[in-house]
Amino acid sequence: MTDRLPRTREQRKTDTLAKLSAPAMDVWVATAAAEADGHATSHLVPLSLAWIDERVVLATEADSATARNIISQRHARLGLGPTRDAVMIDAELEQACSLDEVPDELARQYAVQAGWDPRKAGDRMRFLVLRPLRIQAWREVNELAGRTLMRDGAWIT
Amino acid sequence: MTDRLPRTREQRKTDTLAKLSAPAMDVWVATAAAEADGHATSHLVPLSLAWIDERVVLATEADSATARNIISQRHARLGLGPTRDAVMIDAELEQACSLDEVPDELARQYAVQAGWDPRKAGDRMRFLVLRPLRIQAWREVNELAGRTLMRDGAWIT
Numbered sequence: 487m488t489d490r491l492p493r494t495r496e497q498r499k500t501d502t503l504a505k506l507s508a509p510a511m512d513v514w515v516a517t518a519a520a521e522a523d524g525h526a527t528s529h530l531v532p533l534s535l536a537w538i539d540e541r542v543v544l545a546t547e548a549d550s551a552t553a554r555n556i557i558s559q560r561h562a563r564l565g566l567g568p569t570r571d572a573v574m575i576d577a578e579l580e581q582a583c584s585l586d587e588v589p590d591e592l593a594r595q596y597a598v599q600a601g602w603d604p605r606k607a608g609d610r611m612r613f614l615v616l617r618p619l620r621i622q623a624w625r626e627v628n629e630l631a632g633r634t635l636m637r638d639g640a641w642i643t
Numbered sequence: 644m645t646d647r648l649p650r651t652r653e654q655r656k657t658d659t660l661a662k663l664s665a666p667a668m669d670v671w672v673a674t675a676a677a678e679a680d681g682h683a684t685s686h687l688v689p690l691s692l693a694w695i696d697e698r699v700v701l702a703t704e705a706d707s708a709t710a711r712n713i714i715s716q717r718h719a720r721l722g723l724g725p726t727r728d729a730v731m732i733d734a735e736l737e738q739a740c741s742l743d744e745v746p747d748e749l750a751r752q753y754a755v756q757a758g759w760d761p762r763k764a765g766d767r768m769r770f771l772v773l774r775p776l777r778i779q780a781w782r783e784v785n786e787l788a789g790r791t792l793m794r795d796g797a798w799i800t
Contacts, residue, residue: 512726518675518683526675526683526716532726559683567724569669569689 506537517555534600545604577616663694674712691757702761734773
């Protein structure tokens with residue numbers, strides 16, 4: 487599929503951190519709802535992220551499917567594109583903050599990186615602080631081996 | 644966020660069909676698993692798609708989380724990027740075919756568009772034929788109004 491050599495783990499970590507720290511970076515956020523009948527329903531939406539103290543921070547409205555699913559299931563799976571230079575993150579919810587609760591410094595850093603300020607977007611906004619448990623990064627098939635960079639919340643060295 | 648004027652619905656449909664029909668197009672596939680304890684877990688992965696007879700066709704291994712979730716829940720939510728020119732599709736599983744079952748013409752068309760042939764990728768490959776129920780397309784905030792192009796499986800005219 488490609489002529490490029492697979493990147494080293496160190497290079498993938500560098501590239502992944504650059505991607506997570508980039509201005510106006512969006513992430514695909516996949517969440518799941520447990521339905522009353524025992525079924526599960528998936529949701530997916532792109533959102534702006536900020537990377538603060540090794541956490542992925544999102545902001546969205548309390549009554550969005552994404553916020554409801556993350557708060558009830560405590561889990562999300564995140565994808566940063568493009569699809570042939572992907573970073574996949576399995577993350578657990580560490581904290582959900584209303585505008586009254588959010589630390590000033592976290593909100594400020596989010597606004598700087600994301601390029602918009604959820605504090606000016608209405609009282610229903612929530613900050614969702616997600617702790618990565620597993621991070622994987624790959625471009626093409628030849629990078630599937632060695633794609634895991636973090637496991638159980640710890641960078642692999 | 645942008646100076647561009649919002650596109651008409653007709654233009655968004657044209658752009659969406661062009662995206663779905665593009666060679667080597669990948670899609671973010673979000674699926675959900677219903678866990679035994681009542682929780683739901685989300686999965687997300689980029690896969691190649693083909694757009695055949697108004698269906699999204701995917702191919703992946705039978706024991707992948709994506710195939711297992713789609714076959715058990717009969718549902719997926721799909722996102723085509725980039726995130727600021729997104730197409731979101733809620734789809735139901737119409738058919739899951741093993742290599743023995745897949746119609747030749749469908750497999751052939753998939754290989755032409757995707758640029759690889761699942762029939763050469765091992766016996767565990769499954770073709771998943773998904774029928775779109777809802778399709779939405781937007782670029783920036785000014786396109787959120789009017790983003791729904793298909794509802795209940797029918798294009799809005």
